[in-house]
Amino acid sequence: MKKQSEEIIDEELTPAIPKKKIKDTRVFKFVWNRYFILTVAFLVWMFFFDQNSFFVHRELDKQIRLLENDEEYFQENLDRETEKLNQLNNNPAEIERIAREQHFLKKDDEDIFIIQEEKVEKPQNKKNE
Known part of the structure; x- marks a missing residue:
């Protein structure tokens, strides 16, 4: 109590x-x-x-950046090749230069000698085991 x-x-x-x-x-x-x-x-x-989660958007953004970089690269190549094509169309001396250098064409009274450098591999040092 x-x-x-x-x-x-x-x-x-x-x-x-x-x-x-x-x-x-x-x-x-x-x-x-x-x-x-x-x-x-x-x-x-x-x-x-x-389906449209944050992670999916990140992957898609990466792909977009890669494709944009590819687009820039190919656009630069296209510009260079277009310039070369214009030179070939407008300059016969350029056509002759490419024919001689890349396709080994020659005039009738010329002789062409092709000189190639050989790559000599250096022997690898063998370690004593």
Whole structure:
């Protein structure tokens, strides 16, 4: 009986402070709100699982950059080749130069000597094992 009387005295001396439960907090109520849960689930779905997810867009952006680089490269090559074609169409001396250098054509009274340099491979040093 003494224990009960001590508890009663303690309760009378100390004011009753209501304990807040976790379920009563504003944050808990906000997080468990059905609209918040649906919004988070939608964002997770769109970010990771959807056909147009963030990761798919990153891969597609990489491919676009590579294709743009290829486009620049091929455009430069096209410009160079167009310039060469214009020179061939307008300059007969250029046609003769290409015929001699690349196709080894010659005039009737000429002799052509083709000199090729041989690549000599250096012997590899053998380590004593």
